[in-house]
Amino acid sequence: MDFTGYRDEFPVVGAKAYLISASLGPVSRRAQAYLQEYMDAWATKGAPDPVWGEDIFPRMASVKRTFGDLVGADPDELAITVNVSLALSAVMSCLDFSKRHKIVLSAVDFPTDGHVSLAFRRRGAEVVFLESPDGLTVPEEAYRDAIDEDTALVIVNRVLYRTSALVDAREICRFARDAGAWSFVDDFHGAGIIPVDVHDLGCDFYSAGVLKWLCGGPGLAFLYVRRDLLPSMEPLVTGWFGQREPFAFDLQHLDYHPTARRFEHGTPAAPVAFIAQAGLDIITEVGPAAIRERQQDLVDHLIARADEAGLPVRTPRDRTRRGGLVNLKVGDEAMKVCHALLDRDVCTDFRGDGLRVSPHFFNIEEDVDRLFEALRDIL
Numbered sequence: 001m002d003f004t005g006y007r008d009e010f011p012v013v014g015a016k017a018y019l020i021s022a023s024l025g026p027v028s029r030r031a032q033a034y035l036q037e038y039m040d041a042w043a044t045k046g047a048p049d050p051v052w053g054e055d056i057f058p059r060m061a062s063v064k065r066t067f068g069d070l071v072g073a074d075p076d077e078l079a080i081t082v083n084v085s086l087a088l089s090a091v092m093s094c095l096d097f098s099k100r101h102k103i104v105l106s107a108v109d110f111p112t113d114g115h116v117s118l119a120f121r122r123r124g125a126e127v128v129f130l131e132s133p134d135g136l137t138v139p140e141e142a143y144r145d146a147i148d149e150d151t152a153l154v155i156v157n158r159v160l161y162r163t164s165a166l167v168d169a170r171e172i173c174r175f176a177r178d179a180g181a182w183s184f185v186d187d188f189h190g191a192g193i194i195p196v197d198v199h200d201l202g203c204d205f206y207s208a209g210v211l212k213w214l215c216g217g218p219g220l221a222f223l224y225v226r227r228d229l230l231p232s233m234e235p236l237v238t239g240w241f242g243q244r245e246p247f248a249f250d251l252q253h254l255d256y257h258p259t260a261r262r263f264e265h266g267t268p269a270a271p272v273a274f275i276a277q278a279g280l281d282i283i284t285e286v287g288p289a290a291i292r293e294r295q296q297d298l299v300d301h302l303i304a305r306a307d308e309a310g311l312p313v314r315t316p317r318d319r320t321r322r323g324g325l326v327n328l329k330v331g332d333e334a335m336k337v338c339h340a341l342l343d344r345d346v347c348t349d350f351r352g353d354g355l356r357v358s359p360h361f362f363n364i365e366e367d368v369d370r371l372f373e374a375l376r377d378i379l
């Protein structure tokens, strides 16, 4: 496959060593074109109804279809939200913590998973954080031991955001299911770069935003809800777009939409769907399986260069055990290093004392080499 042909699609990757898709995937020319189509429709159609009916709603339906195809979900099992925080809050608002009160997640999951969980202590939840023995990952057995008949919800990050270590989400969803608890997979760092089928994963809920590996920009996330659960789900975090007939304008009855749309809220952020479509289209065209192969070749190259440079690597060396980014220990000055790299047109980010370097399928070995040349100067 000619991955480099896609470099033209993303203007920034020609200008910089863009090694930061785990933070913000680059914008494509296609996104600019789709967004312009929306702007043109809005500017020319005169009345709002046609823009909603002919442009915005069809686009929202098509992003659901495209994302659904990528992760194996049917469109009516998907809700569109703004971010994972809102998706998780809506899910948690369906839980009755007086029956089962524990929420289990790991201490190395993304912070918002912890924050939303902690907020629900006011509704009776007890939050159990599983510690990471090595700072790299959390063993599956820790989940198995912590999940019991008191557990309401288990949250799993399929790929950990700091180290990129893979967690066996399928197995953990099984632990949850066996104990009668629900499972929520936060797949922000896996969707698009590691093939997945949500039905096979066996999760009750699955969520990912589009701004990182999916190159779809900030402001749009998906929530998958297992079909069998839908009729019993009554989110307290809701709005008129989550209703069966939003345009009946009947404020005196709460009648949730029969599909996963019941997890939607108010007026959607229309422009982001146009940007998101472009990223999702490109990732679909290339395909998560091909992306994974190419990305892991780049990650191998990156780790080899880090070894040569003597920089500690805090990402699994086994390509089957990691996602798309590499965490390099550069020390307490990681922020300064990151900014100095930016001055040399090398884009990375940092967390604590680690530099996160995240090549995507459109990167080339020379981008990685540019990073290490710059690091040799800076360090």
Ligand SMILES: Cc1ncc(COP(=O)(O)O)c(C=O)c1O
Pocket: 082, 083, 084, 085, 086, 110, 112, 157, 161, 186, 187, 188, 189, 209, 221
């Ligand atoms: C695993 C994970 N979950 C969630 C988020 C973001 O959450 P939200 O969509 O609520 O901003 C991130 C990163 O931005 C993440 O890495």
